[in-house]
Amino acid sequence: MKYTLPIGPIHPALKEPILFEFELNGERIANVDVKLGHVHRGIEWAGMRRNPVQILYLAERICGICSVSHPFAFSMAVENAAGIEVPERAEYIRVIMAELERIHSHILWAGVAAHEIGFDTVLYLTWRVREKVMDVIEYLTGNRVNKAIYMIGGVRRDITKEQIPKVREAMDYYKGLFNKLAKVFLHDKTIKMRTEHVGILTREDALKTCAVGPTTRASGVPKDVRQDYAYSAYADLNIKAVTPDIYRKEVVGDVYDRIIVRLFEVKQSIQIIEECIENMPGGEIVSEPKIPKLLATLKKAVGEGIGRHEAPRGEVFHYVKLDGKEAPYTWKARAPTYNNVLAWIPMLKGEQIADIPIVAASTDPCISCTNRVSVIKGSNKYTLTKEELHKLSVEKTKRRMRNGIL
Amino acid sequence: MTMAFEVFKQLFKKPFTNKFPVKYIPKSVTAAVEKIGKGELKINPPIEIPPNFRGKISYDREKCIGCGICTKVCPAHAIELIPTGKDEKGKEKYKAIFYISRCTFCSQCVDACPKECISMSNEFLLADTDRFSDALVVK
Amino acid sequence: MEYYELLFRVIILPILALGFGVLFGLTFKGIDRKLAAHMQARVGPPIRQPFRDVAKLFTKENIIPENSIPWLFSVMPILCLVSAVSVLLYTPIGSFEPILSGYGDLIVVLYLLALPAICLVIGGFASGSPYATVGAQREMVMMLSYEFPLAVAIISIVWKLSLVYPGENVFSLGFIMSHPVWNTVGFSGFIGCVIILFVLCATMPITLAKIPFDIPEAETEIAGGLLVEYSGKNLGLFYLADAVKTVAFASVVAALFFPYGIACYFDVSTTGGYVIDFIFFLVKLFVVIFIGLTFIRVAVARIKIDQVAHIYWMLMTIIGLVGLALIIIDSTGVIS
Numbered sequence: 060m061k062y063t064l065p066i067g068p069i070h071p072a073l074k075e076p077i078l079f080e081f082e083l084n085g086e087r088i089a090n091v092d093v094k095l096g097h098v099h100r101g102i103e104w105a106g107m108r109r110n111p112v113q114i115l116y117l118a119e120r121i122c123g124i125c126s127v128s129h130p131f132a133f134s135m136a137v138e139n140a141a142g143i144e145v146p147e148r149a150e151y152i153r154v155i156m157a158e159l160e161r162i163h164s165h166i167l168w169a170g171v172a173a174h175e176i177g178f179d180t181v182l183y184l185t186w187r188v189r190e191k192v193m194d195v196i197e198y199l200t201g202n203r204v205n206k207a208i209y210m211i212g213g214v215r216r217d218i219t220k221e222q223i224p225k226v227r228e229a230m231d232y233y234k235g236l237f238n239k240l241a242k243v244f245l246h247d248k249t250i251k252m253r254t255e256h257v258g259i260l261t262r263e264d265a266l267k268t269c270a271v272g273p274t275t276r277a278s279g280v281p282k283d284v285r286q287d288y289a290y291s292a293y294a295d296l297n298i299k300a301v302t303p304d305i306y307r308k309e310v311v312g313d314v315y316d317r318i319i320v321r322l323f324e325v326k327q328s329i330q331i332i333e334e335c336i337e338n339m340p341g342g343e344i345v346s347e348p349k350i351p352k353l354l355a356t357l358k359k360a361v362g363e364g365i366g367r368h369e370a371p372r373g374e375v376f377h378y379v380k381l382d383g384k385e386a387p388y389t390w391k392a393r394a395p396t397y398n399n400v401l402a403w404i405p406m407l408k409g410e411q412i413a414d415i416p417i418v419a420a421s422t423d424p425c426i427s428c429t430n431r432v433s434v435i436k437g438s439n440k441y442t443l444t445k446e447e448l449h450k451l452s453v454e455k456t457k458r459r460m461r462n463g464i465l
Numbered sequence: 466m467t468m469a470f471e472v473f474k475q476l477f478k479k480p481f482t483n484k485f486p487v488k489y490i491p492k493s494v495t496a497a498v499e500k501i502g503k504g505e506l507k508i509n510p511p512i513e514i515p516p517n518f519r520g521k522i523s524y525d526r527e528k529c530i531g532c533g534i535c536t537k538v539c540p541a542h543a544i545e546l547i548p549t550g551k552d553e554k555g556k557e558k559y560k561a562i563f564y565i566s567r568c569t570f571c572s573q574c575v576d577a578c579p580k581e582c583i584s585m586s587n588e589f590l591l592a593d594t595d596r597f598s599d600a601l602v603v604k
Numbered sequence: 605m606e607y608y609e610l611l612f613r614v615i616i617l618p619i620l621a622l623g624f625g626v627l628f629g630l631t632f633k634g635i636d637r638k639l640a641a642h643m644q645a646r647v648g649p650p651i652r653q654p655f656r657d658v659a660k661l662f663t664k665e666n667i668i669p670e671n672s673i674p675w676l677f678s679v680m681p682i683l684c685l686v687s688a689v690s691v692l693l694y695t696p697i698g699s700f701e702p703i704l705s706g707y708g709d710l711i712v713v714l715y716l717l718a719l720p721a722i723c724l725v726i727g728g729f730a731s732g733s734p735y736a737t738v739g740a741q742r743e744m745v746m747m748l749s750y751e752f753p754l755a756v757a758i759i760s761i762v763w764k765l766s767l768v769y770p771g772e773n774v775f776s777l778g779f780i781m782s783h784p785v786w787n788t789v790g791f792s793g794f795i796g797c798v799i800i801l802f803v804l805c806a807t808m809p810i811t812l813a814k815i816p817f818d819i820p821e822a823e824t825e826i827a828g829g830l831l832v833e834y835s836g837k838n839l840g841l842f843y844l845a846d847a848v849k850t851v852a853f854a855s856v857v858a859a860l861f862f863p864y865g866i867a868c869y870f871d872v873s874t875t876g877g878y879v880i881d882f883i884f885f886l887v888k889l890f891v892v893i894f895i896g897l898t899f900i901r902v903a904v905a906r907i908k909i910d911q912v913a914h915i916y917w918m919l920m921t922i923i924g925l926v927g928l929a930l931i932i933i934d935s936t937g938v939i940s
Contacts (some may be wrong), residue, residue: 064734072824086738086909109540116540175824177815177906180468183644186549187481194515201519207571215576218582247467249816249905337603351534402494412738413908416824469903472643481645489650 140365270375739829
């Protein structure tokens with residue numbers, strides 16, 4: 060007996076609105092359709108009416124957790140477009156911040172994943188230990204979540220000598236904690252029962268659906284922007300993409316593999332931070348400390364630029380086009396979840412209803428970061444085919460050319 | 466079952482939660498607030514904030530020259546310039562007004578201010594029912 | 605029987621049982637939540653929170669969904685609570701005799717314990733929501749899985765007693781209460797009894813649908829499952845039924861395995877003895893609930909329905925049968 064079960068847009072398993080339409084065969088999933096578009100916020104639209112310095116804080120608020128990744132990618136894009144050089148010390152501070160964020164994001168994810176399988180004790184445990192890294196972030200930047208430390212051409216706050224011992228202490232704390240977390244997540248019987256051979260994404264599917272971040276690395280694809288296109292201070296560090304074969308003999312591509320990847324990435328981040336603190340060069344932290352001057356430079360700048368950064372969930376991509384006005388002509392942000400949406404379909408097919416939350420959560424989705432389009436009620440068309448999209452695009456280009464914008 | 470021993474140990478330890486402001490919700494919040502005001506009820510303090518915390522904006526009105534750079538960099542449009550009459554040369558003078566209910570606490574205005582008349586205080590308990598109450602508008 | 609005694613038995617005592625079940629059910633629920641919170645390093649709600657929850661639920665609007673079967677939907681919560689309370693009528697409380705002793709025995713209790721779950725299933729199907737339907741299917745599968753090990757556990761105790769006391773009504777809980785099974789067994793039988801106790805404790809969270817077996821409700825999967833459409837008074841009744849059922853199941857376990865009283869060790873009057881035994885009975889309930897419910901539910905993750913079926917059909921049944929075999933070996937004297 061086949062029946063359909065909608066999960067979402069509002070559902071306790073989903074922290075953000077998204078609609079899954081499942082075709083079920085008993086408890087088994089026969090088919091699944093993912094529908095997005097419930098939380099389009101028009102951030103890019105708002106950004107095109109602000110100057111790049113203001114957009115930094117807007118970019119920070121694209122995602123509540125990747126609040127370093129988006130400004131990082133955005134400032135790289137603007138620097139690329141305007142030809143601004145970043146001082147070396149600033150690059151190191153940027154990387155330290157990005158890695159602190161990775162630690163906090165992965166531990167947060169571990170808690171959410173535990174909650175999805177009904178293991179609330181682990182949720183409380185992981186979120187409790189996460190406080191340490193949040194404290195360090197607050198200590199270094201002045202706030203827990205919205206760090207506001209990135210500036211176009213550098214960073215806004217230096218990491219002083221007095222602050223370093225506290226960072227080191229936190230890193231030692233996490234090193235000591237690693238074995239405990241590994242024991243809970245990799246050896247607990249019930250967690251194993253729920254995650255092993257569940258939500259399998261094969262290497263082929265991962266490549267085909269263009270998945271990014273830990274989702275694709277757990278399927279054995281060593282794809283990591285920090286490794287493949289080493290940018291910022293990552294170029295000085297020897298970074299290798301983490302794949303589950305460092306712990307498991309073979310790569311399965313299941314939820315358990317995603318746990319392994321994230322857990323070992325936390326370890327990797329700790330190493331990166333320690334290395335950065337060790338090798339941090341002296342000097343300036345921002346190329347242009349005077350804001351009015353910076354704004355004037357950015358106003359004059361013409362050109363386009365891209366910024367790519369490996370956020371905790373995968374690659375963040377920002378595109379900026381400056382055309383000699385105060386606000387950028389275009390700003391486009393692509394969050395990692397956008398690439399991982401399609402990867403859900405091969406993961407979910409053939410699984411049970413009980414696996415939906417953990418499999419959906421295993422890509423660490425961030426729906427509101429992803430949504431770039433909103434569904435308007437009353438329009439009777441939801442799906443657009445490739446041909447239609449192409450037609451719309453051609454029409455838009457023609458229209459703009461007629462009006463002399465392009 | 467790796468957590469079994471862990472949770473059993475935790476049973477005899479103190480909870481991690483910071484019991485701010487009180488352990489359980491009082492029967493009447495209004496009455497409790499009144500009591501705290503009178504000093505009859507002690508509240509548990511919040512967790513300490515680090516140095517250089519970004520809290521509520523404080524503003525030195527005297528130092529301000531009304532250049533308006535802060536309004537240019539504010540991502541939330543939380544700062545407004547208000548004309549305050551003309552100076553001796555007949556030029557309009559401006560002072561800033563900060564709407565904390567819109568403020569995103571990025572402290573970009575603090576960085577941008579050429580006269581250093583804006584700073585971030587340590588105050589963070591800013592909940593209010595009125596967006597324009599005295600506590601949420603800094604002049 | 606005199607009419608006033610009938611009145612007493614039929615009206616007053618069940619009301620007392622209901623009061624006992626609700627009062628201590630909710631108290632134990634409060635303690636359970638508090639201790640679980642402490643084990644998770646939280647402060648947790650005050651112990652009287654379940655009372656507040658119920659009071660609030662009873663003042664809330666009672667919504668009956670459009671595509672439900674209204675009468676079935678509304679009658680099931682009441683039936684669920686009634687069946688949970690009626691278990692209490694057959695179990696000894698403290699050193700009091702069961703209220704309906706002589707009118708039914710352990711087999712009735714076994715059926716009555718299954719009845720609340722059946723009410724939940726029917727209520728779930730009647731609510732006409734796909735989530736509730738999935739929840740109801742899961743609850744049915746769970747019932748099928750745990751009934752057999754539970755029956756094995758109970759039958760082994762009774763079988764042993766029937767060997768030792770031929771001709772007696774061994775299925776009566778009152779009788780089991782006054783003739784502890786531990787006194788009748790040798791060494792291998794003792795181990796058998798411990799195994800049976802383990803099986804019974806393991807069926808406790810599944811009978812009461814708590815983590816790791818809160819599969820029919822699973823709020824992160826099917827949004828509350830069976831109870832998804834229930835609100836207000838109906839949900840309050842299910843909440844009460846759950847609390848009462850917890851006490852009832854714990855008192856069945858206590859009666860089967862820890863039937864001892866401690867009043868005989870104190871030099872007190874009969875009334876004082878009743879009070880001491882009653883308090884001791886509450887302590888026994890607490891221990892059973894703590895081990896069988898609170899501790900397990902914070903230490904593990906929720907498992908899947910096919911895994912439950914596998915564990916209970918295969919593992920628990922085999923463990924139960926091993927226990928039974930040990931008791932049989934003990935009584936027939938193959939080893940000792």
